[in-house]
Amino acid sequence: MVTSQSPLNSPLYDIEKTVLERYQEGAKVQQPTLCCPTDYDGKYLEILPQEIIEKDYGCGDPTRYVSEGETVLDLGSGTGKNCYILAQKVGAKGQVIGVDFNDEMLKIARQYQPEIANKLGYNNTQFVKGKIQDLTLNLEQVQTWLSAHPIQSIEQLSQFESECDRLRKNSPLIADNSIDLVISNCVLNLVHPQDKEQLFKELYRVLRRGGRAVISDIVCDEDPTPEILNDPDLWSGCIAGAFREENFLKMFENVGFYGIEILKREETPWQVIDGIEFRSMTVRAYKGKEGPCLERKQSIIYQGPWKQVQDDDGHIFCRGERMAVCDKTYQILTRPESPYQTDIIPVPPYQEIPLEEATEFSCQNKAIRHPKETKGSDYKLTETNQAMDCCSPGECC
Numbered sequence: 001m002v003t004s005q006s007p008l009n010s011p012l013y014d015i016e017k018t019v020l021e022r023y024q025e026g027a028k029v030q031q032p033t034l035c036c037p038t039d040y041d042g043k044y045l046e047i048l049p050q051e052i053i054e055k056d057y058g059c060g061d062p063t064r065y066v067s068e069g070e071t072v073l074d075l076g077s078g079t080g081k082n083c084y085i086l087a088q089k090v091g092a093k094g095q096v097i098g099v100d101f102n103d104e105m106l107k108i109a110r111q112y113q114p115e116i117a118n119k120l121g122y123n124n125t126q127f128v129k130g131k132i133q134d135l136t137l138n139l140e141q142v143q144t145w146l147s148a149h150p151i152q153s154i155e156q157l158s159q160f161e162s163e164c165d166r167l168r169k170n171s172p173l174i175a176d177n178s179i180d181l182v183i184s185n186c187v188l189n190l191v192h193p194q195d196k197e198q199l200f201k202e203l204y205r206v207l208r209r210g211g212r213a214v215i216s217d218i219v220c221d222e223d224p225t226p227e228i229l230n231d232p233d234l235w236s237g238c239i240a241g242a243f244r245e246e247n248f249l250k251m252f253e254n255v256g257f258y259g260i261e262i263l264k265r266e267e268t269p270w271q272v273i274d275g276i277e278f279r280s281m282t283v284r285a286y287k288g289k290e291g292p293c294l295e296r297k298q299s300i301i302y303q304g305p306w307k308q309v310q311d312d313d314g315h316i317f318c319r320g321e322r323m324a325v326c327d328k329t330y331q332i333l334t335r336p337e338s339p340y341q342t343d344i345i346p347v348p349p350y351q352e353i354p355l356e357e358a359t360e361f362s363c364q365n366k367a368i369r370h371p372k373e374t375k376g377s378d379y380k381l382t383e384t385n386q387a388m389d390c391c392s393p394g395e396c397c
């Protein structure tokens with residue numbers, strides 16, 4: 001499928017250079033054309049310096065969806081506005097890491113670190129240099145190596161490539177499975193089309209099992225025209241690289257996320273060009289649906305209102321039916337922070353089966369569990385409502 005995000009449709013100019021230069025300028029002087037109106041909770045802005053408040057190039061507010069104590073990674077952190085909001089929300093026990101490839105932005109974000117830490121009474125924030133599509137490579141380490149080993153020959157180029165591989169392996173910028181929440185605010189669209197799939201794989205790699213991504217970005221309702229794609233200003237202005245809205249969700253699905261959900265879709269477009277609407281959208285997606293399927297006699301009942309629903313593994317849950325699920329799906333559907341939790345009634349077995357005794361569960365798309373399996377075949381209890389203490393004296397039915 002050739003879409004605007006397909007490498008076959010890449011514009012001929014150097015996208016990365018165009019983006020870097022535009023946001024180097026955006027770090028020096030506020031660029032009103034890059035600002036998309038965004039509603040942050042004002043109380044978290046009180047301690048932020050005016051420069052950070054003004055040099056805001058986000059398009060949504062992914063910081064709303066974080067919990068205390070979490071480790072959060074912000075992709076394309078700019079001057080650090082989202083990071084410093086998160087720093088307050090996760091508290092002293094949490095941690096915030098901002099990644100950007102732009103020295104000018106990193107300089108501003110880092111400059112205010114002592115002042116903000118002083119106001120908060122703790123420092124839980126750091127800013128690192130890297131490309132968000134390759135979160136293994138620490139670009140500050142690369143720069144140090146390059147200053148000592150300038151490249152002038154093919155041999156030196158190959159030495160450089162080996163050094164990058166060594167750095168990726170021995171000291172990755174962001175380790176596998178190390179992050180509770182990845183956020184990003186208006187950055188993913190700026191990445192080169194040929195790197196976008198890798199970008200989503202990186203997002204997935206760094207998250208721990210059960211972790212999630214909350215991404216605000218610009219999406220469009222139709223593919224941008226060749227004229228839009230070939231305009232470098234529209235690329236760096238978060239327009240030409242915008243995801244078509246349904247493809248944005250599919251990018252998460254393709255790399256293994258589940259529970260993908262639109263949290264916010266602005267009704268009014270931010271810009272309309274040649275009849276194509278560009279607007280802000282915030283999406284949440286979870287990691288951790290892989291692993292063995294074990295039988296522990298668990299079931300769930302889907303409450304409705306839809307007649308039936310399907311999850312990201314293809315299981316179908318019929319409204320009101322006691323559906324048999326494996327332990328992994330049961331946990332995904334019923335744990336307190338699950339995106340499905342409010343629609344699902346858990347039906348655990350009367351006799352818990354220890355994990356080490358659980359046998360393989362044969363996952364089917366649609367399997368109904370007999371109540372006897374929940375209760376056990378020997379279950380023969382008779383209990384009438386007289387024996388139950390459900391009514392006050394004199395009120396009984």
Ligand SMILES: C[S@@+](CC[C@H](N)C(=O)[O-])C[C@H]1O[C@@H](n2cnc3c(N)ncnc32)[C@H](O)[C@@H]1O
Pocket residue numbers: 019020023024055056057058059075076077078079081082099100101102105130131132133184185186187190191238
């Ligand atoms: C539109 S601004 C958003 C900044 C910030 N998230 C905010 O809400 O103000 C995009 C930022 O992402 C950075 N950026 C763009 N492409 C990047 C990439 N491939 N890797 C790392 N940073 C990138 C830019 O330097 C810039 O700081």
